[in-house]
Amino acid sequence: MDIVIEVPSGAHFSGWHPSTTSSSSPTHHPFVIVSLACVIGFDLRSPRGSGVSGGTASGKTTVCDMIIQQLQDHRVVLVCQDSFYRGLTNQELKRVHEYNFDHPNAFDTEQLVETISTLKSGQSVQVPIYDFKLHQRSSERSRQVNASEVIILEGILVFHEQRVRDMMNMKIFVDADPDVRLARRIRRDTVERGRDVHSYAKFVKPAFDDFILPSKKYADIIIPRGGENSVAIDLIVQHIRTKLGQHNLCKIYPNLNVIQSTFQTRGMHTLIRDKNISKHDFAFYSDRLIRLVVEHGLGYLPFTEKHVITPTGSIYTGVDFCKKLCGVSIIRSGESMENALRACCKGIKIGKILIHRGEGDETQLIYQKLPKDISERHVLLMDPVLGTGNTASQAIDLLMQKGVPETQIIFLNLISAPEGIHCVCKRFRHLKIVTSEIEEGLNEQFHVIPGLGEFGDRYFGTDDS
The missing domain is CATH 3.40.50.300 (P-loop containing nucleotide triphosphate hydrolases)
Known part of the structure; x- marks a missing residue:
């Protein structure tokens, strides 16, 4: 449009x-x-x-x-x-x-x-x-x-x-x-x-x-x-x-992928960043952006060639979707991305990781529930906001401890701070990050600027302020 x-x-x-x-x-x-x-x-x-x-x-x-x-x-x-x-x-x-x-x-x-x-x-x-x-x-x-x-x-x-x-x-x-x-x-x-x-x-x-x-x-x-x-x-x-900033980091880290920025995506970002937007509209436009990120991330999965017969009797040479796949959401903001993943991948298994963020940028693993055969799957790790990168790094470490190769992890998020990108991409050079926009940075309280605020509270309607 x-x-x-x-x-x-x-x-x-x-x-x-x-x-x-x-x-x-x-x-x-x-x-x-x-x-x-x-x-x-x-x-x-x-x-x-x-x-x-x-x-x-x-x-x-x-x-x-x-x-x-x-x-x-x-x-x-x-x-x-x-x-x-x-x-x-x-x-x-x-x-x-x-x-x-x-x-x-x-x-x-x-x-x-x-x-x-x-x-x-x-x-x-x-x-x-x-x-x-x-x-x-x-x-x-x-x-x-x-x-x-x-x-x-x-x-x-x-x-x-x-x-x-x-x-x-x-x-x-x-x-x-x-x-x-x-x-x-x-x-x-x-x-x-x-x-x-x-x-x-x-x-x-x-x-x-x-x-x-x-x-x-x-x-x-x-x-x-x-x-x-x-x-x-x-x-x-x-x-x-935005394009200039993204371009610099994408040149440094070839495993960083930013979805195409259009005036449609810019318009949706403008809406969800507005502190006065209604809870319904925040969730609606966030879902639209999340769907774009998920679709883009799925494009990096391996595909196999497949031949089908069309209704005209012709042979069409296409590809078959990756069968061994699962999602893992970082509780609780990451759960906002699950519906988009289920809409794209019918019947997909989804695991959970809960990491507590303490004072400053300290993190602690609290809970994890993952598919037993996760080491055999490609994993779409989901968290809407990549800030310091510490939570993401701990989640990635856990997945690798469970036997998931780094090359089989795709990290999906809506916005990424440069500090978080440096943290994750320097440690894990073989996974892929897919995001819709790169932010200016973090403030002294480690909040992403300009950011989205507390995404989970805004999305699930638990932020009454």
């Missing part, structure tokens, strides 16, 4: 790393490319992956500028489609007022695709500098853009070309009132770019109708009111921050 968020506006931001900056190649490919689209003078709403597109003068650049300024992170770079305008020939220059700068043919799309591909491969690139008054690229200068983990691609037609769209993880469309876009475009073209005011009706609006507006269907997010929509920008900034 696409999300419509309201936004527009425009400020100029170069977004380039200086050429004097040393190139830093990320270990992995950039995990997100953002495209922002803006509209000018007409009806338009659009995109998500990481790309920004839309009509002219809708406020794309302002939105990009605000995102980058709030992030203040060298791992985020901006690439503007405007840098890839083709230089005009002598014949075109003689009739420059008859040239359509909003048509796809006005851009060197091949070079744009090559540039983004190079950045994604971990290499720095030299991006052209375009003179909007001379309508030519500089032959002596270019801008260096270093390889980064987040690439924001901004331009009016970045969603038009499929090859460019396919490189985006999030596509954002920035919308604005048609009259506002018209005023901005005329002011920019006449004052900054030396163009004719009549080009708007002759080229800009038809190009919008023919190329930009049809591409809005590819947008994942639509931001009305551009830079004025601080709520939408804050959500996008937080989403990127």
Whole structure:
């Protein structure tokens, strides 16, 4: 389901790393490319992956500028489609007022695709500098853009070309009132770019109708009111921050797995973190997120090939589910995850472990009830919150003492503190952790921040405060 968020506006931001900056190649490919689209003078709403597109003068650049300024992170770079305008020939220059700068043919799309591909491969690139008054690229200068983990691609037609769209993880469309876009475009073209005011009706609006507006269907997010929509920008900034934080830990620990973050999952996290949410809604949205974590975790179980006959008499080659499987919940918060596991795995056996958490981060095993043949099974260990990692580590130690190989343990939780991830992943490098979001950290009382509070009390309705 696409999300419509309201936004527009425009400020100029170069977004380039200086050429004097040393190139830093990320270990992995950039995990997100953002495209922002803006509209000018007409009806338009659009995109998500990481790309920004839309009509002219809708406020794309302002939105990009605000995102980058709030992030203040060298791992985020901006690439503007405007840098890839083709230089005009002598014949075109003689009739420059008859040239359509909003048509796809006005851009060197091949070079744009090559540039983004190079950045994604971990290499720095030299991006052209375009003179909007001379309508030519500089032959002596270019801008260096270093390889980064987040690439924001901004331009009016970045969603038009499929090859460019396919490189985006999030596509954002920035919308604005048609009259506002018209005023901005005329002011920019006449004052900054030396163009004719009549080009708007002759080229800009038809190009919008023919190329930009049809591409809005590819947008994942639509931001009305551009830079004025601080709520939408804050959500996008937080989403990127989360991805950056997760990306770092996932590079350190290959056994750490974070489910894909979408604006649906972000919305559910927003709801369950709200201290004022009703108990019913807290349980409802927690169950939805838990189901996603369980489904993702099941994907790491071994499967065997299986052939079946379909109703048409054809042979379908598929896979058979892992037969030797059980769940183990850490009482009592972990019991909130049992229903999702039972819904996915019919008749699954579920064991229990009770570990008392004393003063500070001390823990003590109180009770355990596990299947007798647990050493022969793959185990899904369940606890919604991974904090210090001490409780999880003690539970994992117990499972291994019962003969469960480390490689056959998958630890499922909703949120994980970095401290807990370090604790578990350093000790147990062969089990897998599956979580839906990585937190900022722990406070002095060892509470996860921003966290969910006492999950068991909130889920089972025993927290009357």
